[in-house]
Amino acid sequence: MDTIVPAGQVLVPPAAPDVPERTARRMFGQPLPRIEDPALLRGEGRFLDDIPMPDPLHAAFLRSPHAHARVTRIDLSAARALPGVVAVFDADAIARELTGLRMPLGFPSATLQKDITPWVLSCTEVAFVGEAMVMVVAESRAIAEDALALIEVDFEPLPVVHDCHQALDDREPVVRSDAASNVAEQLQVGFGEVDPAFAQAPHVFAESLFVHRGAAHPMEGRGVLARYDPVEDAITVWTSTQMAHEVMHSIAAMLGMDQHNVRVVAPDVGGGFGCKYLTYPEEVAIPAAARCLRRPVKWVEDRAEHFISAIHERDQYWDVEIAVDADARILGIRGRLLHDQGAYTPQGINLPYNAATSVTGPYRVPAYRMDVIICQTNKTPVIPVRGAGYPQAAFVMERLLDRVARELALDRAEVRSRNLVPPGKMPYDKGLTNRAGVRSIVDSGDYPATQAAALARIDHAGFPARQHAARAQGRFLGLGLANAVKATSRGPFESAVIRVSPQGRIDLYTGALAMGQGLATALAQIAAEQLDVPLSMINVTCGDTGRVSLGMGGFASRQTVMAGSSVHLAAVEVRHKALKVGEQMLGVPVDGLRLHDGRVEVAAEPARFLTLGDIARKLKGAPGYSLPPGVTPGLESTGLFQTNSQAHANACHACEVEVDPGTGAVRILRYVAVHDSGRLVNPTLAEGQIHGGIVHGIGNALFEKMGYDAEAQPVTGTFADYLLPTSTEIPQIEVVFLETPSPTNPIGVKGIGEAGTIPVAPAIVSAIEDALAPWGVRVAEAPLSPVRLLELIDAAGAG
Amino acid sequence: MSSEEPLREIAVTVNGTLHRCEVAERKNLADFLRHDLRLTGTHVGCEHGVCGACTVLVDGVSARGCLMLAVQADGCTVETVESLAASEPGPAGLGPLQQAFRDRHALQCGFCTPGILMSLTELLRDDPSPDEEAVRLVLSGHLCRCTGYQNIVAAALQAARARAGD
Amino acid sequence: MKAPSFRYHAPRTLDEALSLASTLPGPRLLAGGQSLMPMLNFRLVAPQHVIDLNRVAELSGIREDGEDLVIGSMTRQREIEFSPLVQARLPLLAEAIRWVGHRQTRNRGTIGGSLCHLDPSAEQPLVAMAMDARLCIATPGGRREVPMRSFAVDLMTPALEDGEILAELRIAPWAAGHGWAFLEFARRHGDYAIVAVAVLLELDAAGNASRVSIALGGVGATPLRVPAAEARLLGTRVAGTDIEAAAACCAEVDALGDPQVPAWYRQRLARTLCARAIPAALARAAGHAGSNP
Known part of the structure; x- marks a missing residue:
């Protein structure tokens, strides 16, 4: 990993007027080891199924084997009679425990079709393979599964909608009998005079593209454990989620409980990648069962369930056109996106909306229009996975630019250079609004410098000679590149509480949610920067609704920005308080004091000091004794950084691949990723995010396909046929960082969790086309299997 | 546990400690380590032998904990992450x-x-x-x-x- | 994904195992467990009884018996991988075994388990086919020996009757100095191959191919030999045109197809891999013949 000296301005964030913010950067920006690691490495992590709950009951779900069917009979008697079975809940039984049987919609929407969310349990009609029908609660998971096998169900199969195109056909069946149509919502996004731009353009090129992304597949699946306390009429729910607070609100609403009596705790979460940013039916059913049965109930999703009942991303079909002038400058883009939403819409339309509004990426596009049709199919519901529509959009944009380069006989990098938003145009108004109607303003970034760094690192200039030499040996090498921008740090806010105890321990609570990124370490570094303490003094608690009343959780590459800024604000305030108290207790003005190693010291006389614990003891108050003037009680502060602006991270990826025309195999020989995520809190953790993001993207480009047949039966149900990349398919990844501080937040950071994934598929596909240029092979889809690549080679060779 | 669940007594040395216990015949080694011995460091990610999260050492060599019955570990030495x-x-x-x-x-x-x-x-x-x-x-x-x-x-x-x- | 309930049996001797296998209703034999255990966890099978062969010591081990190498059915892939005897006498098997799954699965997986599971693209049945292995099957009444060609009846269907147990396989090593190659194509390292090819080659003093075996996995319902390709090489100097012709024969074998991997693709891989494996085998053989160009 290299760091290039920042381009752009240095931002001075606001600080308390008389106590300057600390900018020593002894903690912020340092590649410190993670505070999370020792426990995880010793096997002392506490993931959902590791929680030592005495004697829990275990749940298992009967799931629909049909893509669409009416249920004509269910007989639960044999299951109920099995020794070890404690309870069997069908839809009627669970409904008696709940205020309603339909799950709440994740994101509000006035335009979406009504009654479109999943059921907690569905016992009359099933609309996708994997839909939960019946919940068995037993003394062990094995017995619960034994009981599932004893449930008798008669199904009357109904006609199936298996893909987007079929969904739009008037003659085709409707995805659910309560659905008004197979189109959940239709919308148009855009700006500028699109049709005139196309009418006058010297060149117009059209592409039909198919982009498939599979599922999230964190190594830990979902899981819920609930314990009801009848004395308090309170329930504690541990769940492997990316959003503890929203799950808490959903449970409170669905169980008819006051939020005061519902505590949701995210334990260690074994990865999320988007699929845990949702309240699932199981997260309602398990606490309902625990309250009904007055015993702790646990459900741990197994991988077979994860394949069919945790959300996917899946299919998008894009028919797009680009208009360019004689110099390859973009005049306009227009087209239609068909998005496969699955059988229900649990969260909203954010995935297709993001995709449609992020096509233009880092490029100047004067006119743009995309018609979006959100199609319902009899498949597992869809919400965003890492990247959230941006990878598909980048694929579309970069494929279009490669087409322009080919048609106009220009270098692919040159076409991009001519169209990148120049740094002088920042902040850049994209001409679009987000879902909430806020204008999309790109805050900062140097896109030409990013691309130049990538080209230099991969020796773009020297590639033709390498390619030529390889071809002389019968080897087919190609180079590809792609740019990307990700709007990160979605608002409206995130919470952080910093509280110093009289023992001097610093507790940091946040509604943000750690899923493995190292959030606790990053937040501790931001706090430690202001408080000048070692990380070991800080205890970070994420995602516990009993500790902090507000929180949004982990999505949209937001937590370092949003929670980080909140931590910063709280830490600056605590620092301010500590120094103000020190001023009065030590009798030395603030500018003669320093915070160092958990103490407020007299700078000229370090032996005179107060520990943070001393100050906390002072500020906790003593009966009848006044606090130092001008200081509020408690050595603590709550930060609630609030913004509608988004910090835009950007990247340019370049790679070299070798294609084997005898097998269709693609080997990635080199992979270079230049990223600008603003100031880096911890460069080592940042690089780790890029590595993981890129490998996820390699999966999307070459391996991962959630396959269904024409009856909407999944054909991919194991890790032997859903191919996650492994260590032997991955090249050494070279990461370079630029650091353009973002002016949208007080610490100048931008999100990083998703940016690594976005440009990967277009970069790899561009390289594959380049390798196969002698045959003129064209690729209009991802993922690209060896079978499909040979088909394309054959087609090109024959043509 | 159901009274009909077939059980078998095994003796297995895990991280240097000999455990003699009754275990369900159908229970896999990973579940036994996690739930019976409460050694929850070994994780279960796919239960079909691909992901490798449940890998432990049995008599010194790596094995998938989900692809071995606990009863098969009778007389064996098992090492888990907790031993490292x-x-x-x-x-x-x-x-x-x-x-x-x-x-x-x-x-x-x-x-x-x-x-x-x-x-x-x-x-x-x-x-x-x-x-x-x-x-x-x-x-x-x-x-x-x-x-x-x-x-x-x-x-x-x-x-x-x-x-x-x- | 918890296995259904069954009764577990751990016999110590082959006789005991045979007795259990022939008297218990609906038993499944548990070898290395790398295929049966996932099937149990997915509840794709629900046997009343599982007979674990892992404690039957007499089924495990590698030994020489006259001209033959004898490998017990419960010999683990790990033992084969690190066996000097296998490396010296059965280099094709030594090479193929490293393609089998991953180290963590080879540590428990057994050669007999793989032969009886008989996945069409598995490596060990392919080697058995390429080398005309003979399979010794223990029956309640004694033993019978079946050549691999007869053992591989159909898709995942070995020639085993109820109550029988595969005891060992006998392989006659090829002459010292023979050439060999094993190549396969899979999406990821360690996956079941889409197609695999095994080639064995002996050259005479003049450098002509005097004995040839070419076998394909992942193309048909069982691993299969390609006599036309073998015939095309036999007696030739294994020149480029001979290799191309042999590879073309491999592309003409009837292939299984499915929506993910169509027949034409398997045929294409068969041709590509064969065209690469023959020169690799030749290079090893030529090292001994010393006369081939």
Whole structure:
């Protein structure tokens, strides 16, 4: 990993007027080891199924084997009679425990079709393979599964909608009998005079593209454990989620409980990648069962369930056109996106909306229009996975630019250079609004410098000679590149509480949610920067609704920005308080004091000091004794950084691949990723995010396909046929960082969790086309299997 | 547990401790370690032998905990992640391989990590100075969604070098 | 994904195992467990009884018996991988075994388990086919020996009757100095191959191919030999045109197809891999013949 000296301005964030913010950067920006690691490495992590709950009951779900069917009979008697079975809940039984049987919609929407969310349990009609029908609660998971096998169900199969195109056909069946149509919502996004731009353009090129992304597949699946306390009429729910607070609100609403009596705790979460940013039916059913049965109930999703009942991303079909002038400058883009939403819409339309509004990426596009049709199919519901529509959009944009380069006989990098938003145009108004109607303003970034760094690192200039030499040996090498921008740090806010105890321990609570990124370490570094303490003094608690009343959780590459800024604000305030108290207790003005190693010291006389614990003891108050003037009680502060602006991270990826025309195999020989995520809190953790993001993207480009047949039966149900990349398919990844501080937040950071994934598929596909240029092979889809690549080679060779 | 569940008594040495217990005949080794012995460091990610999260050492060699019945471990010696720090604990209570993982940021969510540590422990016992290819081959028996593997490879090579420097 | 309930049996001797296998209703034999255990966890099978062969010591081991190498059915892939005897006498098997799954699965997986599971693209049945292995099957009444060609009846269907147990396989090593190659194509390292090819080659003093075996996995319902390709090489100097012709024969074998991997693709891989494996085998053989160009 290299760091290039920042381009752009240095931002001075606001600080308390008389106590300057600390900018020593002894903690912020340092590649410190993670505070999370020792426990995880010793096997002392506490993931959902590791929680030592005495004697829990275990749940298992009967799931629909049909893509669409009416249920004509269910007989639960044999299951109920099995020794070890404690309870069997069908839809009627669970409904008696709940205020309603339909799950709440994740994101509000006035335009979406009504009654479109999943059921907690569905016992009359099933609309996708994997839909939960019946919940068995037993003394062990094995017995619960034994009981599932004893449930008798008669199904009357109904006609199936298996893909987007079929969904739009008037003659085709409707995805659910309560659905008004197979189109959940239709919308148009855009700006500028699109049709005139196309009418006058010297060149117009059209592409039909198919982009498939599979599922999230964190190594830990979902899981819920609930314990009801009848004395308090309170329930504690541990769940492997990316959003503890929203799950808490959903449970409170669905169980008819006051939020005061519902505590949701995210334990260690074994990865999320988007699929845990949702309240699932199981997260309602398990606490309902625990309250009904007055015993702790646990459900741990197994991988077979994860394949069919945790959300996917899946299919998008894009028919797009680009208009360019004689110099390859973009005049306009227009087209239609068909998005496969699955059988229900649990969260909203954010995935297709993001995709449609992020096509233009880092490029100047004067006119743009995309018609979006959100199609319902009899498949597992869809919400965003890492990247959230941006990878598909980048694929579309970069494929279009490669087409322009080919048609106009220009270098692919040159076409991009001519169209990148120049740094002088920042902040850049994209001409679009987000879902909430806020204008999309790109805050900062140097896109030409990013691309130049990538080209230099991969020796773009020297590639033709390498390619030529390889071809002389019968080897087919190609180079590809792609740019990307990700709007990160979605608002409206995130919470952080910093509280110093009289023992001097610093507790940091946040509604943000750690899923493995190292959030606790990053937040501790931001706090430690202001408080000048070692990380070991800080205890970070994420995602516990009993500790902090507000929180949004982990999505949209937001937590370092949003929670980080909140931590910063709280830490600056605590620092301010500590120094103000020190001023009065030590009798030395603030500018003669320093915070160092958990103490407020007299700078000229370090032996005179107060520990943070001393100050906390002072500020906790003593009966009848006044606090130092001008200081509020408690050595603590709550930060609630609030913004509608988004910090835009950007990247340019370049790679070299070798294609084997005898097998269709693609080997990635080199992979270079230049990223600008603003100031880096911890460069080592940042690089780790890029590595993981890129490998996820390699999966999307070459391996991962959630396959269904024409009856909407999944054909991919194991890790032997859903191919996650492994260590032997991955090249050494070279990461370079630029650091353009973002002016949208007080610490100048931008999100990083998703940016690594976005440009990967277009970069790899561009390289594959380049390798196969002698045959003129064209690729209009991802993922690209060896079978499909040979088909394309054959087609090109024959043509 | 249901009264009809067939049980069998086994004696198995786990991390140096001999356990004699009755176990359900159908229970796999990973579930036995996690739920009966409460050694929850070994994780379960797929239950069909692909992801490798449940990998433990049985009589010194790596095996999928989900593809072995607990009753098959009768008379065997099993090592899990919980044993790694005990032999040569370092400053953070970590063994050398664990320390290398921390130094090289070779874990993120940490769910798959225990299995990977056990496979690499086996590799480094057999081959104290593996090259990158050897490490990648062993790692190919594990799935990790977070790290992209690169830092895991680096950590394994660092641990090997540290050992060679002893 | 918890296995259904069954009764577990752990016999110590082959006789005991045979007795259990022939008297218990609906038993499944548990070898290395790398295929049966996932099937149990997915509840794709629900046997009343599982007979674990892992404690039957007499079924495990590698030994020489006259001209033959004898490998017990419960010999683990790990033992084969690190066996000097296998490396010296059965280099094709030594090479193929490293393609089997991952180290963590080879540590428990057994050669007999793989032969009886008989996945069409598995490596060990392919080697058995390429080398005309003979399979010794223990029956309640004694033993019978079946050549691999007869053992591989159909898709995942070995010629085993109820109550029978595969005891060992006998392989006659090829002459010292023979050439061999094993190549396969899979999406990821360690996956089941889409197609695999095994080639064995002996050259005479003049450098002509005097004995040839070419076998394909992942193309048909079982691993299969390609006599036309073998015939095309036999007696030739294994020149480029001979290799191309043999590879073309491999592309004409009837292939299984499915929506993910169509027949034409398997045929294409068969041709590509064969065209690469023959020169690799030749290079090894030529090292001994010393006269081939």
